Amino acid sequence: MKIGILCYPTFGGSGVVATELGKSLSEKGNIVHFISYAQPARLNLISDNLFYHEVSVKNYPLFDFPPYETSLTSKLVEIVKFERLDLIHVHYAIPHASAAILAKEILKTMGINIPVITTLHGTDITLVGKDPSCKPVINHSINLSDRVSAVSQSLKDDTEKTFDITNKIDVIPNFIDLKKYTSVKKNNYRSKFCDQGDKLLIHTSNFRKVKRIQDVINVFCKIRKKKRCKLIMIGDGPERANIESLTRTLCSLNDVIFIGKVPDVENVLFQADLFLLPSEKESFGLSALEAMASSVPVVSSNAGGLPELIENAKSGYICKIGDVEDMSKKSLDILDDKNLKIFKENALKSAKNYDIEKILPEYIKMYKGVLK
Numbered sequence: 385m386k387i388g389i390l391c392y393p394t395f396g397g398s399g400v401v402a403t404e405l406g407k408s409l410s411e412k413g414n415i416v417h418f419i420s421y422a423q424p425a426r427l428n429l430i431s432d433n434l435f436y437h438e439v440s441v442k443n444y445p446l447f448d449f450p451p452y453e454t455s456l457t458s459k460l461v462e463i464v465k466f467e468r469l470d471l472i473h474v475h476y477a478i479p480h481a482s483a484a485i486l487a488k489e490i491l492k493t494m495g496i497n498i499p500v501i502t503t504l505h506g507t508d509i510t511l512v513g514k515d516p517s518c519k520p521v522i523n524h525s526i527n528l529s530d531r532v533s534a535v536s537q538s539l540k541d542d543t544e545k546t547f548d549i550t551n552k553i554d555v556i557p558n559f560i561d562l563k564k565y566t567s568v569k570k571n572n573y574r575s576k577f578c579d580q581g582d583k584l585l586i587h588t589s590n591f592r593k594v595k596r597i598q599d600v601i602n603v604f605c606k607i608r609k610k611k612r613c614k615l616i617m618i619g620d621g622p623e624r625a626n627i628e629s630l631t632r633t634l635c636s637l638n639d640v641i642f643i644g645k646v647p648d649v650e651n652v653l654f655q656a657d658l659f660l661l662p663s664e665k666e667s668f669g670l671s672a673l674e675a676m677a678s679s680v681p682v683v684s685s686n687a688g689g690l691p692e693l694i695e696n697a698k699s700g701y702i703c704k705i706g707d708v709e710d711m712s713k714k715s716l717d718i719l720d721d722k723n724l725k726i727f728k729e730n731a732l733k734s735a736k737n738y739d740i741e742k743i744l745p746e747y748i749k750m751y752k753g754v755l756k
Contacts, residue, residue, distance in 0.1 A: 506667030536689030591621025
């Protein structure tokens with residue numbers, strides 16, 4: 385198959401999943417064309433079956449903002465025509481689904497019928513999708529897609545509550561390439577940052593308010609009073625400066641290290657002891673799955689799809705949003721030496737259910753369905 389994939393090129397969950405999906409499809413002999421305004425962060429064009437097409441946007445004086453969606457639509461029409469794509473798979477509803485639906489209509493006038501599959505990832509529904517300026521467009525794009533998938537049952541339910549959906553939505557969860565996480569041999573961060581006997585805690589996010597990163601610091605400080613430990617904060621975003629200031633006030637920057645965005649998160653997760661994810665919204669929790677694939681148990685909030693991913697009291701604990709006391713208590717329970725080993729084993733066992741080799745066939749089945 386010749387497949388066009390539209391995604392954001394960032395380190396965020398939707399871009400990561402789209403990129404890893406495209407890479408795996410190419411390894412199965414499919415030809416995959418990525419279309420975005422920049423090369424996806426995890427895309428390495430070493431395969432003969434992988435291609436990247438940049439969407440360039442001209443900023444005319446007439447427009448206050450560059451018309452990206454228009455440029456994306458035109459680029460899609462061009463790529464479908466000249467690369468003879470079989471289907472388009474868009475990740476994240478805005479603006480990818482709406483651009484793909486418009487491109488589909490334009491191509492019809494040229495005698496070309498191109499199926500469009502839309503995968504919903506989270507904030508395109510729960511945050512952006514609720515904005516009145518976006519809601520009618522997203523609703524229209526979902527209903528006119530040939531197939532639609534959501535990354536969790538929770539997100540599917542939110543979509544059907546928020547919009548007037550007439551289309552069927554399939555649930556296909558996010559995934560990881562398990563081999564990438566289980567083959568790591570060394571964590572340089574742990575060896576440099578932790579003293580002997582320290583437990584290592586990790587948090588990964590885009591440092592937005594919905595991630596409740598202040599709860600991460602508050603939980604860590606409570607744990608630190610009772611157990612020797614260090615915290616690595618992975619990622620960057622608008623709340624980072626505030627959180628660093630909070631850390632100086634409550635803890636010590638000797639115990640918390642901010643390392644920014646890293647392309648090889650599996651090397652930081654290796655041999656870590658606990659992952660904290662107290663988000664207010666989390667449609668699936670890809671960062672939690674990455675931790676579990678590294679045999680790291682998770683203490684999280686009960687937001688969105690997290691209860692579907694984490695087995696409570698087995699691969700981690702699920703707590704109420706904002707319940708710092710309970711998160712601290714449950715974290716200490718996991719970090720107890722008599723419990724930690726079994727929690728680590730269960731985390732990896734749960735992650736195996738989301739290996740790409742198990743999830744990829746679901747996407748291929750969907751592709752073949754629309755091509756019929």
